[in-house]
Amino acid sequence: MVSKPIGRQALQIASKPIKMQLLNKLNIQRFVPQTLKARLTLFTLTIVVVGFLILATFVKSLLRAELLLYTGEQQRSALAVLASQVHHGLQERITTLTTVASRIQAQDLSSPQTGQAFLLERPFLGAAFNGGMVLWRPDGQPLTDLQYNEFSAVKQPLDAQEIQRVLRQGQPLVGRVHQDPQLQVAVFAIAVPVRNAQGQIVGALGGVIRLDQVNFLSGLLNHRYGKTGHFFLIDARDRLIFASSDTSRLMERLPGPGQHAMIDKFAAGFDGTVLTVNPHGLEVLVSVKPVAATQWYASVILPRDEVFALITAMLPRARLAYAGLLCLLILAISWLLRHQLAPITDAVRTMAGFAHQHQTPRALPVARADEVGELVSGFNQLLGILGKQQQVLQDSELFTQAVLNSVTAEIAVLNAQGVIVAVNEAWQREFSNSSVPKAGNATDIIVGSNFLLACQSVAADASSEGGLRADEGVASVLSGALPRFYTEYPRHTATEQRWFSISVTPMPQGVQRGAVVSLEDVTNRVQAQSQVRALAFYDPLTGLPNRRLVSERLAQEMSRAKRSKTRLALLFIDLDQFKPVNDTHGHEVGDGLLQAVAQRIRQCLRDSDTAGRLGGDEFVALLPDVPGCDAALGVAEKIRQALAQAFITEQAATLQISSSIGVALFPDHGQTERDLLHAGDEAMYAAKKSGRNAVALCAGVPNACAATGNYPSEAQRV
Template sequence: MLKPGIFALRSIKIRVTLFTLGIFMLSIGLLAFYARHVLREDMQNLVGAQQYAAVSMAATGINEELEDRFRALKMVGETVNPALMGNTPAMQTFLEQRPIFRQLFNGGAFITGLDGITLASLPYSAERIGVNYMERDFLVAALKEGKASVGRPVMGKQRLVPLFVMAMPLRNAQGKVFGALAGVTDLNKPTFLDKVTNAPYGQAGSYALITPQHGLVVTATDKSRTMQPLAKPGVNTMLDRYLQGYEGYGLTTNSRGVEMLTAAKGIPAAGWILGSAMPAEDAFAPIYAMQRGLLLGALLLTLVAGALTWWMLRRQLTPVFKAMQSLSEMSETSLRTPRLPITRQDEIGELFGAFNRLLETLDTRETALRESEMRFRNLIDNNNAAILQTDPASGQILDANAAACLFYGWSPVQIRSKTLQEINALNPDHITEKRLATDSHERNPFAVQHRMANGEIKTVEMHSTPVTVGSQTQWVSIIHDITQRARTEQRFYRLMCEQTAILNSRIVGFVKLNDRKLVWGNVAFAEMMGYSLDELTGQSTKIVYPSEQAYRTFAEAAYPVLQRGEVFRSEIQYRRKNGSLGWYDVVGSMLDPQSGESIWAFVDISARKQAQAELVTAKARAEQANRAKSRFLAAASHDLRQPLSALSMYVGVLQSKTTPDNRSLVRKIQACSDSLTEMLTDLLDVSKLEAGVVTPRLTDFVVEDFLSALVSVHSAEAQSKGLCLHLRPCATVFTRTDQALLTRIVGNLIANAVRYTEKGGILVACRRHAGAQWIEVWDTGVGIAADKTEAIFEEFTQLGDGAHLRGSGLGLAIVAKTAELLGLQIRLRTKPGRGSMFAIELPAGQAHVQAEPCAPQAEPRPLRIGLVEDHTEVQQALVMALENTGHEVLAATSSQALLLRLGKWAPDIVISNHRLDGHETGVHVIDAARHAYGAQLPAIILTGDTDPALIHSMAARGIAVHSKPLQMDRLQMAIMQATEPGFA
């Protein structure tokens, strides 16, 4: 009997009832849809025509308003006298005496000349006078094309409000344009357009005034849309049609996905379009209400029809329900099936009679099937071979004999709960392949791996045959255990594969020789030599040697080793078939000393040999490039320092002319100049250290004096950060090293400590460690992570956050390279968050007597200075700086020009740049001046060249060398030293 729930849908009553309801609902739904479609189209045409009429009326009103304003502009413009254009006050008075502009233009009006600059503005407070509007389209049309126009809606230049401008050209009596008169409409204030946009169409409709040529909304009922861009082409189809000139109405979907009924009408005076839109839901509301009523009535009629249909079917199908109940009770007994009672002679009675005859036939077949099943069961259960009966679709084991249960280790109940997928240890693709073979009646046995109850994997041989039982196909499989045989075959196969893979390797060549003739070889060896295996087999190995002598030499070296039973290995050069030579790593051994057979392995090492040769060549090129780099440094140093010298001189001049207002700015410029100088010095120092052009000059000096000077240099920066920079006394410590290079090392360490310390202090001290003296710099800064202690000594490496990332990132790289040059060690101790300690080793030095300090010198006297500098900026800076200190400067760009300027009066000193245009140098300039005014004439060479040989040669000529970038105090000191023999 049918039960409620999932079986209820199978009931004839339910299906007929639902079908009847479906027909009613479908018919009424189609009718409602048709009525809605027809009425909607009529309603759309009616409402659309009304909406278009309203838009047309509003557009006509706006067009008349615009034409009134054009007429006003033209009328006033005809009264403008061209003579007033040069008289701004008169023009302003003329404009203010025209009250019509205040009535028609809420943003005022203004007059411009032919250059687009405003000459008069109404109101005056609009701050338009003097503003150039030449780039605006309305002025381009008025001044250049002589046409009146309405401009693009824009944001005002002065007050930054949305507005549009109407412009009219001003013409003289000859009709020539001499200016423009423009009226401004401020869209943020009430305008004549608000009469339309503030009166929405319908309950939810709205207006929008757009300028198609600019793709903008001029104004709209929704003021937030003012000056907003229009939707892109393709987004709103009706908008695209309106922009192409269509005037009318239509349905469209806006950018929010809402269906709208729209209408649009053009405004010829401005080339604008007035559009209105209202939601289609409002326009078609009567249709939707009618449709809802129709559907509600259809639902009520459908329910009535369904109830009547249900009652009729229940009455007609009562005998069927009773028969179903009887059949359900019969199925619960194992006796002979009773027959159904026939209560009436109609179609249902005939159905019951046919069913009773079918039951008679089924009883006869069931008896025969039961006897056949007993015979099959005896055949399976008494067989000594393991037999499985399975479902090919699901792999479920349907039955198994006693031998199968014993083999797999499961009970009959357990094994019937398994599937072939569970006991099969093969991958699914392999299982599918075997299943297809069985389905195609291929009776050849195949081997698979099965999993036993204890987890053991055994290899079995299966003979599977598809058998049809009724309408179902099943597999009957006879299984034999072949695990041991499969393992033996697998070991043998693996061994053969490994040997074959080794011999067929494309990396190592193998050959077997007998009396130095090739008996066998692999493909790799043949490819190495450029032959085929057929060409090599049976040939003497002499074919691959470059000469007879090489053939004999190899035999004399190799075969005595092989005869002793040892392995011979060597690197040999062979000739390939194409005549080229290659290098090979050869290893061989004798198979049997009595038979003369040997086995050899070959590896092509030609690429390695070539790489070694290329490495030697590359090393030579690198050394040559390093020498070229050294030559480049001298020239690069000069060129890079030139602009910095000019900057430094100009800053020096500014410092002597500072006022309270610019003193801070001058200090900042000086700091930037010093930073650039320091960065350039760092870069050049690194380059010089890498090029090996720096030669240490060892001297003995007192470490405490040396450190005191460095600490005093960095004290100001430390104090500015609120840090304590302390030097521990070490008066008894002497060292012997290059003082200038050590200054760079310790100075960089102290600068880094100040830079990366935010609170606490820095300690500089001398301390003995491991039998040597060290300078140690301690700080309480951020510290360094353990994995970064090596990276910090690399070039351009900086750690920490952005607040600490200053400088070039070369300081510690210079420290490391300079220490390596001096042969000094560096120690580092650090703890993140606690601080760091950097230490530099000090070589032992000898004590010496310090010289008495020199007495203070007098102030420098004004000098007559001859200056040669071909770089204009640097020359001007030098002249200004030197004249600012009281000197008379005669500047030139060559020696000949200098002598002409000096005339017969000798200068007190000659200062010249070293590298000049052409082939002339500063040495040539000084030689020419000394030839003219005496060999003892003091002279100074200015250069950015760091070549030590240049400095030595200048000293031999009695010429002082001053390095760029120039600093005025240092240059003044050099001048005094050169001109005052007693000046120290």
């Protein structure tokens, strides 16, 4: 015997029974996620884990709320001290200015020199106002200014409106914080009114504070709040940060009104603490307090990470304890479930044997009347219910197929990829016998083929949603981009013309993604619509546009002529002696004569021109883009000569008629449809009065012929 080498696959197959025997001897069970025991274990652990998470979330939210409360109170306490110190510093300077202003006499305001001398006598003001002092006249113009230090003078410490407010209201004013245009430094001024002995306001005294130099605010904002927090002073009028322990944000303008809801609230006078996101996208705890007697507010900002630093420090230890407790719970629950569910596991193995061995399910024996016995009894009842439901399902499928087969339209069901999975009998008959396929080739749209490929030859139609091709529309419905899709398309042969429609509807929710396609022959409806349109817009006798369509085209051509600044000519044509012909030879000959007249008028016009019949023996012609009246009169004369030639009827009778033609130009003879038609009608009647068989131009606007430089003769005018 020749031995064959044993492959790796054979070794793996042979080793499986050995592994199972070893596991059974050691009483070790593998973890199978699909088992009831595993699910109960996971479910119980999930409840425990969720309970711990809910508790942890509650405790965390409680700690967060308490930390926010206590941290906010601490911030407000620190902020109250800061706001009080700022207010005290401002009040000291307002009091100083008020005291100095009360010493100013009338002669001190008589000239810049006397005013400057008065200020020089009080050098102590330089310590309070490092930007110098300013005196204003009663009209708001500066009288003089003085610098006690070596700094350059501030060009405009207060704007005109602020000075006028001090002079008009007689109250001290803390001006806007702004950047001096000359020095490019941040400054603000404090001003008080100057009164004479009678109490009348005779000027104003102001002190300027430069924020780039040491001032009374410098010592207040030299330190951070906590590790990463900062103090801020903001001018609410311009939303300008003019003092801060965070030097990187000095002179920063906060978002304007309507751009940040919380900053709008702060600027409106909010006094409190709130957790919000600042303009830089950082979540911070902000405490705000308005500064009395000013339009400033002070704030202290602490980043969220520092607010909740205590919680962050506790998390690692809490997680370690939670992990240890979870491991103990896993061991305890696994041991408990393994012992409690052993009878149920035996019953499950018995039931699984029916499926694996392809046996007909039969009622299981009930060993004892406990929970396991109740489970087996319930399973036996379920087998009976499933048998009944299977019969109902089969009946439902037969009913659905019968309904689909009773529908005259061809119906197919597509899967998510556009492959045909089911069709009704009408579809089978149509595409197995029809010589005129409705979409693609007949061999392309059977069960198992891709309907999207068969629809690629169907172009987009005006009725298509979004102007999509058929394959694009079907794909959009399958993907969920469209709720439904409908289009119509022609499929003509050498012997007949036919139109079809495709309607695509998605499968109901809860069913596997797909769509239902319905194909119908809409030839009769399309032909009926074409006939209705022809009756609505065209004269049935001559085939020319009727009055309604002529009116629409006249409006369109007038709008186009107005945009392109060109002329539009209207020829109003009336047949002479038509009624005697109609009365003498009968209506049949009269109708034939009208058809011949329409044909001759068409032959005299360009493709871009429009000929129409208004009714009876009245016709009209629209000539867009005519250079002037000569061109319009030339076409009218051509039509007149054509209609003056003899007509030979089918009965070999010779008929002789003529025409009177009125010519009107837009915009020369009318600015509206009604005016232009009226002008052409009047010109036509003038042609009749001149002896018929004539062409007449509407009179009154000689510039109508300016394009050519020629004008019609008097015989041609109305």
